[in-house]
Amino acid sequence: MKRILPSPTPLSEPYWQGCRDGVLRLQHCNGCGRYQFYPRNLCSHCSGRELAWRDASGRGRVATFTVVRRGVSPAYEAPYIVALIDLAEGPRMMSWLVDTEPEDVVIGAPVTVDFEAWSDDVSMPVFRLEQEESES
């Protein structure tokens, strides 16, 4: 059994291309200047239609998380940490926290994006806890 892979659409392809390139990209509204996630054909803040892709900082904080002790399928080896990440640019997204023990995760902890190649076509953004020296 395989992991669930996203099927990019023409609208979302720049996001997934960014992931393949190792860059987290977000839609930015030319009208109100805010960012949004997930990609849409209108701005979720002001309903503007002029949206452009921008490279995001890849930094954020843990909004909430859980440790999945029983995977959704055999392709998902438990335990794994599913989290909601509040990105520095404003939007919130779901992701994984990787390379960390569950007991080291707290809500509010700063995190940085990384990318895992799941197939030839798909790289998934995941997050790591920022090292202490970079928190200053």
Add this chain to the structure above:
Amino acid sequence: MHSLRGQVAIVGAADTEVGVVPGKSPTELCVEAALGALADAGIRKEQVDGLITCNAFAEPIMYHAEAIAEYLQIFPRLCMSVNTGGGTTFSVLQHAAAAIVTGVADTILVSMADSLRSFMSREQAMRVQSSTGHPQFEQPYGPTVPAYYALIGQAHMAEFGTTAEQFAEVAVSCRAHAALNPTAQMREPITVEDVLASRMIADPLHLLDCSLVSDGGAAVIVTSAERAGDFPHPPVYLLGMGEGHSHEHISQAADLTTSAARVSGERAYAMAGLGPGDIDFAQLYDCFTPTVLVELEDLGFCAKGEGGPFLQSGATRPGGSLPVNTHGGMLSHCHPGNPGAMFALTETVWQLRHAAGERQVADAHTALVHAQGGIMSSHATLILGREAG
């Protein structure tokens, strides 16, 4: 706004056998529930001119209500299947009431059933329910349904200091009610320690923080208040209704710890002209224990952040100041998927008829029932009473 307050009533209600019911398809359970509700109301199927159903995960039918009407050989004027997840069960009551008041239909049968336990493997049931996640931006991370709700539980713990023991109180309270209900799937009393000792599924949720996986169906008959006196049992009037819809995917929720139950509740209270203090008992959607804790707060039964202490006071248990899920809820009575909250509605009918036997809430006159679907996404609140107003 034209108020629906007291204009329609439930005049028939029935459950099928619930729990593990092998050998009966979801369609058969849906029809069985319908026939039970018709018998309870003392009417023939020809007297039904509206049919509302929800689809079944275990036996999806493209045009579900139409297929059920055909199976029953009824030819309604209003025929629809609705899908707002667990909130479906009560959001349809608002549609039914509006249809009756406007003359679109006179007597509406609401029947719902599914067989997650016997007609699907555990893995299939898990996957189909997890597919509520966004296909591109959530599902690839493999969140299970418990994991989605765990995200809410964890946020509540961080914001208000809520504890796993307090979540566990919900499961203990529901089981105490189920112990009094001969039809409940799980009746053996449990303790907070039992919940905490059960296997961790998605932190902070243990196995006993999660609702059951069941088969079963339930149905009600709704008609106008004018006609409601012509049936064998005392009518149960709909005094208030409200919905609230805040998001579909949990990563898009504006607030993780306050839900649209707040607005759906406010709308229902406003229509009924009642407040939380007027409610004798409540049936609150309990797919996972944090759901109930958040609903208690958002529906005004305690202050925001006080759900934990409120539960620990014993208020929701049998004989408490606000008995919650008097049938045992989806944590202990049964949870066949989207129809899960229908059993809270039929239970409320029997409680308000004063026909709930050993578990009867003393002097029960007014009840609040609440369901939600998605991941705390689509909320529907009903307030029901023994009198029309």
